[in-house]
Amino acid sequence: MPQDTFTLLSHLYTDSSQQEVFSEEATIDSWLRVEAALAQGQASVGVLSQNDADAITAAATLDNVDPHRLWASAKNVGYPILGIVREISRVLPSGPDGRVHYGATTQDIMDTGLVLQLVASLDLLRNQVEDCGNAIASVVSKHRKTIMPARTHAQHAVPTTLGASLATVLDEFTRHLQRLAETRTRLATVSLSGAGGTSAAYGTKATQVREAVARSLNLSHSVVPWHTSRDRLAEFGHLYAEISATCARLARNIVDLSRTEIGEVYEKFDSHRGASSTMPQKVNPISSEAIIGLSQTVSGLASTMSRIQEAGHERAAGEWQLEWEVLPRIAVLTGSAVVETTDLATGLRVDPERMKANLALDHGLIMAEAHMISLAEPLGRERAHDLVYEASQRARRDNETLTTALLAEARAADLDDSVTSVITGAEGYLGEAATIAAKAIEHWTTVRQSPGVGSDR
Structure with a gap:
């Protein structure tokens, strides 16, 4: 089995619990679980005998799989399941060995x-x-x-x-x-639809088998592949x-x-x-x-x-x-x-x-909208916006606070000082x-x- 490529990001920060879900052992075990569930599901509806299903289930364990032989087969075939079937069948006696993977693709x-x-x-x-x-x-x-x-x-x-x-x-x-x-x-x-999706190889009890396998694995099922x-x-x-x-x-x-x-x-x-x-x-x-x-x-x-x-x-x-x-x-x-x-x-x-x-950075201009909204009622929104805009430019140009600049702009516009007295601090806005x-x-x-x-x- 080739070693995983070393990557620095993964080496420093990989979550081991998620990694374990997709480990080599967990992946092989997931296939074994499905093969066992298939056998038991078929036994539950009479496609296989219960003895054959139990023998298959007992054989479908990681201890019975030689990884080197499995991956050599998978490399040749292109997929690992033929190898999995043969690893299970290899430890079974005549009879149940011919019932592994029955009807499945x-x-x-x-x-x-x-x-x-x-x-x-x-x-x-x-x-x-x-x-x-x-x-x-x-x-x-x-x-x-x-x-x-x-x-x-x-x-x-x-x-x-x-x-x-x-x-x-x-x-x-x-x-x-x-x-x-x-x-x-x-x-x-669950996916159990056979070679071309028609479930033909599963026989007349295909739907029952699918339902039984789904129950066993705590999954749902669908006739549609x-x-x-x-x-x-x-x-x-x-x-x-x-x-x-x-x-x-x-x-x-x-x-x-x-x-x-x-x-x-x-x-x-x-x-x-x-x-x-x-x-x-x-x-x-x-x-x-x-x-x-x-x-x-x-x-x-x-x-x-x-x-x-x-x-x-x-x-x-x-x-x-x-x-x-x-x-x-x-x-x-x-x-x-x-x-x-x-x-x-x-x-x-x-x-x-x-x-x-x-x-307070940028001359306190973060309060510009607050000033505008406060002035909107006595002056109207557009006039208030223009007034605060000019005050903002003045504050930056003359290096003074927005409050000071606004008061100057209000006076220049012949507005009473009381117009600006409703302004509150950041905690009030x-x-x-x-x-x-x-x-x-x-x-x-x-x-x-x-x-x-x-x-x-």
């Missing part, structure tokens, strides 16, 4: 085995997303009233709170929990890309907010964490950088998902092989991104004083910021605790 076993792995991955990722969402919810709650500049187009916009800003990320994770449950329902479907209908698998890949992209969105914000000239939020600190080999002062945002790299890789891999849906007629001719490489990597890298994001949120360091100081944070936490908690959505840990 290679893709039946591989697709159903893959579904078992993808469902395990989805369940694991659901738990990982819950942990991540809980960590973010804790930050949202703690900083629901921590005032900071909101930024649009990378520039100061209006005052907000850190809790309100992170609430949008939390709400994405809430929707991801729902998507994970929905995708799992659609994906957890899906050998070349790969939309469920594409959905899996695209969903994982969405989840990793949410992680990256948070990570990018942390990178920006930890810039020296901003300095509002930082990753956790440990000695030499994020250190430079030449610049002793550096504390680089290494978790955020890793998350962005993981997400970008997942996005690139997921872009191939539409290609797997191009498989024609009743069997793929190359599109299937793409899945073998891409789906496990998407799952492992996404799990890695979510775990790293949980660690990022858990250790987040916040500087409220720096946030407050930053509100937060709108629904605190409510946004609270509602995001409430929504997260409700969805996380919903039957069939949250985990049962």
